[in-house]
Amino acid sequence: MVVFANDVFPRKIPLIITTSDVLLPGVTVKIPITESRNVNMVRSQLLGSNSSPNPIIGIVPKQAEDSSEAVTIDKDTVGVIGQVFHISRTSWPKPTFMVLVSGLCRFRVDKLIMEEPYLVAIATQLDGFGDESGEEISKTDPTAQEFRDVAAKLFAKLTTSYSHITDKMSHILDLMPLSRLADFCCSYSSATYAEKLDVLNTVDVAERLKKVIPIMQRFIQELDKSGLNDRRLMPFKTSNSKLTRMKPLEMGTFSEEGDDLSDLIKRAKDLSVPAHVSKVLNRELQRLKRMGSFHPEHSIIRTYVELLMDLPWNVSAIETLDIHKARKDLDDDHFAMTSVKRRILEFLAVRQLNKSKKGPILCLVGPPGVGKTSIAKSIAKTTGRPFHCISLGGTYNQSDIRGHRKTYLGAMPGRIIQALKTTGVNNPVLLLDEVDKVGSGAHGSVAAALLEVLDSAQNSHFTDHYVNLHFDLSQVMFLATANNANVIPAPLLDRMEIIKLNGYTEEEKLQIAQKHLLPKQLREHGLENSGLQVPESCIIEIIRNYTQEAGVRSLERHLGALCRHRVVKLVENQSDNSAQNTLAPVTLDETCLIDILGPPPFGDFELWRRAGIPGVALGLSWTEYGGRVLIIETTRLNRSSQGSLVLTGHLGDVMKESASLAVDWLRSVAKQYGLNSSDPLSDADLHIHFPAGAISKDGPSAGIAIATALYSLFTNRPIANGVVMTGEITLSGAVLPVGGVKEKVLAAHRACLKKVILPQKNYSDLADIPESTKNDLEFSLVTEMSEVLQAAFDGMTESDSSVMLNNMKSNDSPLLCKL
Numbered sequence: 001m002v003v004f005a006n007d008v009f010p011r012k013i014p015l016i017i018t019t020s021d022v023l024l025p026g027v028t029v030k031i032p033i034t035e036s037r038n039v040n041m042v043r044s045q046l047l048g049s050n051s052s053p054n055p056i057i058g059i060v061p062k063q064a065e066d067s068s069e070a071v072t073i074d075k076d077t078v079g080v081i082g083q084v085f086h087i088s089r090t091s092w093p094k095p096t097f098m099v100l101v102s103g104l105c106r107f108r109v110d111k112l113i114m115e116e117p118y119l120v121a122i123a124t125q126l127d128g129f130g131d132e133s134g135e136e137i138s139k140t141d142p143t144a145q146e147f148r149d150v151a152a153k154l155f156a157k158l159t160t161s162y163s164h165i166t167d168k169m170s171h172i173l174d175l176m177p178l179s180r181l182a183d184f185c186c187s188y189s190s191a192t193y194a195e196k197l198d199v200l201n202t203v204d205v206a207e208r209l210k211k212v213i214p215i216m217q218r219f220i221q222e223l224d225k226s227g228l229n230d231r232r233l234m235p236f237k238t239s240n241s242k243l244t245r246m247k248p249l250e251m252g253t254f255s256e257e258g259d260d261l262s263d264l265i266k267r268a269k270d271l272s273v274p275a276h277v278s279k280v281l282n283r284e285l286q287r288l289k290r291m292g293s294f295h296p297e298h299s300i301i302r303t304y305v306e307l308l309m310d311l312p313w314n315v316s317a318i319e320t321l322d323i324h325k326a327r328k329d330l331d332d333d334h335f336a337m338t339s340v341k342r343r344i345l346e347f348l349a350v351r352q353l354n355k356s357k358k359g360p361i362l363c364l365v366g367p368p369g370v371g372k373t374s375i376a377k378s379i380a381k382t383t384g385r386p387f388h389c390i391s392l393g394g395t396y397n398q399s400d401i402r403g404h405r406k407t408y409l410g411a412m413p414g415r416i417i418q419a420l421k422t423t424g425v426n427n428p429v430l431l432l433d434e435v436d437k438v439g440s441g442a443h444g445s446v447a448a449a450l451l452e453v454l455d456s457a458q459n460s461h462f463t464d465h466y467v468n469l470h471f472d473l474s475q476v477m478f479l480a481t482a483n484n485a486n487v488i489p490a491p492l493l494d495r496m497e498i499i500k501l502n503g504y505t506e507e508e509k510l511q512i513a514q515k516h517l518l519p520k521q522l523r524e525h526g527l528e529n530s531g532l533q534v535p536e537s538c539i540i541e542i543i544r545n546y547t548q549e550a551g552v553r554s555l556e557r558h559l560g561a562l563c564r565h566r567v568v569k570l571v572e573n574q575s576d577n578s579a580q581n582t583l584a585p586v587t588l589d590e591t592c593l594i595d596i597l598g599p600p601p602f603g604d605f606e607l608w609r610r611a612g613i614p615g616v617a618l619g620l621s622w623t624e625y626g627g628r629v630l631i632i633e634t635t636r637l638n639r640s641s642q643g644s645l646v647l648t649g650h651l652g653d654v655m656k657e658s659a660s661l662a663v664d665w666l667r668s669v670a671k672q673y674g675l676n677s678s679d680p681l682s683d684a685d686l687h688i689h690f691p692a693g694a695i696s697k698d699g700p701s702a703g704i705a706i707a708t709a710l711y712s713l714f715t716n717r718p719i720a721n722g723v724v725m726t727g728e729i730t731l732s733g734a735v736l737p738v739g740g741v742k743e744k745v746l747a748a749h750r751a752c753l754k755k756v757i758l759p760q761k762n763y764s765d766l767a768d769i770p771e772s773t774k775n776d777l778e779f780s781l782v783t784e785m786s787e788v789l790q791a792a793f794d795g796m797t798e799s800d801s802s803v804m805l806n807n808m809k810s811n812d813s814p815l816l817c818k819l
């Protein structure tokens with residue numbers, strides 16, 4: 001109900017700009033609010049704490065329908081004063097409001113007094129609220145009579161179809177003032193945007209009637225031709241209220257919702273979907289049809305229906321399985337990785353022979369940057385299936401996989417369904433990236449949700465909570481990647497076949513850089529013909545002193561940095577001298593590297609400075625990022641009381657146990673090895689430290705290195721140059737095998753060490769190590785501590801050791817720097 005003081009509307013009025021249709025007085029419409037100033041206006045004026053129950057706003061149409069220019073409001077622009085009856089909002093996919101508003105009368109903008117955050121104008125009312133007392137045209141005027149005749153003809157046409165509104169039609173014709181009737185007929189006939197704008201701008205009633213007559217006549221002809229009644233003419237009511245001669249019509253709308261819905265229905269008819277889907281689709285479309293777009297649930301149901309229609313229930317990519325092509329593709333895209341490629345070819349060959357056979361789910365496990373994701377992409381490429389990567393790192397909610405139930409606010413389908421929608425086929429290659437990083441929280445375990453997805457016996461009936469219909473995932477080729485297989489939950493691990501990718505040797509990295517990474521970076525930076533040469537020596541320098549990684553990602557980044565530097569030079573050259581578009585070819589050297597990349601962050605100076613001191617040994621550790629050289633420092637602090645063992649460096653329980661074992665082994669052999677005291681801890685504190693305390697360390701494999709460091713401390717003999725060791729120690733001094741040998745040996749090679757002491761039982765692991773690496777290293781395979789000591793001190797007599805110590809004291813640069 002409009003309540004204005006003295007029936008005059010307020011002079012200062014907030015505005016909404018409409019772009020899709022023109023509201024005329026006497027008509028009620030829903031206006032979608034998307035433009036930012038309109039949204040601000042609704043938030044502040046209609047939803048604010050001070051807003052009145054049925055606020056009054058001004059509605060101004062854009063002045064040209066097709067104009068793409070930003071909407072501006074000038075002085076004298078004509079609009080319609082409207083009363084807001086209802087506001088609904090949706091927050092998904094983006095925040096939008098829908099405002100139900102009833103047009104009351106025309107107004108003219110005198111002055112804009114605010115433009116941001118929303119528009120406010122000082123306005124003047126142009127016509128009355130549609131009561132007959134203010135009518136400016138007499139009923140006997142010829143134009144008025146002609147108008148009434150044509151309107152009667154139009155109404156007669158309509159009432160023949162809408163028998164239930166016959167009474168109301170005649171009521172309108174009799175009671176509604178002509179000025180208002182003109183607006184009404186124009187709105188509900190087939191007037192164009194420009195015609196409606198023209199009628200809005202025509203304040204003079206006689207003029208307005210003249211303009212609406214041809215519109216109605218054309219509409220009558222259209223109805224005659226089509227034989228149908230226009231759907232836009234909806235049932236309506238009248239009211240005798242003082243100010244609102246017309247009550248809101250039942251939902252005319254600006255948006256082309258009706259058209260959209262019929263498009264949706266038509267699309268649903270043409271779709272080929274399984275019976276259980278088509279049943280739900282039809283049911284939901286019927287609901288949509290019944291509820292109208294103003295219903296709060298409308299957009300939720302519509303989004304759901306659209307998802308059902310977008311999902312590739314019966315659409316498959318044509319698989320191209322050709323083992324020769326697959327071999328070529330894999331070799332073209334990746335250097336080395338022989339065993340991985342072999343396993344993938346076996347996998348593809350089995351599929352080629354028997355397409356219905358459900359192969360295992362391959363899980364590629366290895367340190368970062370060794371090509372897990374890129375080999376998965378190659379598999380997709382060679383099989384002709386679309387590829388999609390689902391990154392699972394940090395996923396703690398099982399709804400991410402299975403979706404949210406539709407009843408939740410902002411519910412969404414899970415990542416599997418979203419991936420299928422994105423790829424548009426039901427047999428893509430889906431890569432579950434970082435499957436070892438999934439977690440579990442208050443909303444269930446992600447691993448448990450993945451079990452269903454990966455189980456070939458169950459996944460033909462995979463049901464996402466949002467979709468709530470089973471989707472057949474049996475055609476999807478799932479691959480997974482992980483950095484550390486040990487932390488993958490056992491039931492999940494059980495469903496996958498692990499393929500290990502190890503770190504690369506220096507030689508392999510060089511080949512990968514020359515054959516793949518550098519050409520790729522040059523291509524991506526548009527430098528193919530720019531004359532940039534990165535010689536082998538530079539790449540080796542980057543590998544050795546600028547990166548310390550098992551994979552090649554950091555190497556690729558550094559090559560990218562070289563390319564970017566060249567691009568800057570090229571662009572600068574172009575702007576300095578527009579005629580010259582090229583630079584002279586350049587071959588980088590190590591000095592250029594320092595200029596471009598800065599001083600090398602790595603190098604093994606630290607190792608060399610520490611090794612060679614009595615009580616310091618080098619061990620090897622395995623991490624999910626590749627192998628690492630581990631420094632073990634020991635020292636003895638004289639105390640008068642009974643000594644104690646102090647361990648520092650962020651150690652796990654197993655590593656602490658290893659240290660105690662090593663100390664006790666040393667106690668037990670003190671006499672045999674002629675140590676000064678029969679109990680090294682009798683009058684001293686012993687401190688064993690593992691530098692880099694921020695990194696947690698655990699496992700038994702540092703046992704022999706700790707024992708050797710202690711032996712070195714108590715005999716005051718430094719361990720021989722470039723010796724590194726790994727192996728578990730027992731109390732009796734036996735050496736047990738350890739894991740991750742390949743990664744550890746590669747780390748020793750990267751650090752330019754000379755000799756690796758390994759447990760004898762790890763002999764078979766040496767087969768995995770590339771020949772070129774093996775040729776650079778000396779291996780000592782040992783079964784007990786006496787052999788470890790023999791190899792670690794390398795036949796050095798005590799006098800050799802003291803010469804070495806003296807050298808170290810007199811010369812600041814350590815001996816091992818020469819390695």
Ligand SMILES: Nc1ncnc2c1ncn2[C@@H]1O[C@H](COP(=O)(O)OP(=O)(O)OP(=O)(O)O)[C@@H](O)[C@H]1O
Nearest residue numbers: 333334335367368369370371372373374512516552
């Ligand atoms: N053997 C190889 N031959 C050619 N390029 C390689 C090889 N290995 C890795 N690369 C390249 O190294 C880059 C990093 O590889 P990718 O992203 O596949 O690593 P990833 O193992 O998946 O790492 P993360 O575990 O961090 O996801 C890519 O550009 C990839 O093409």
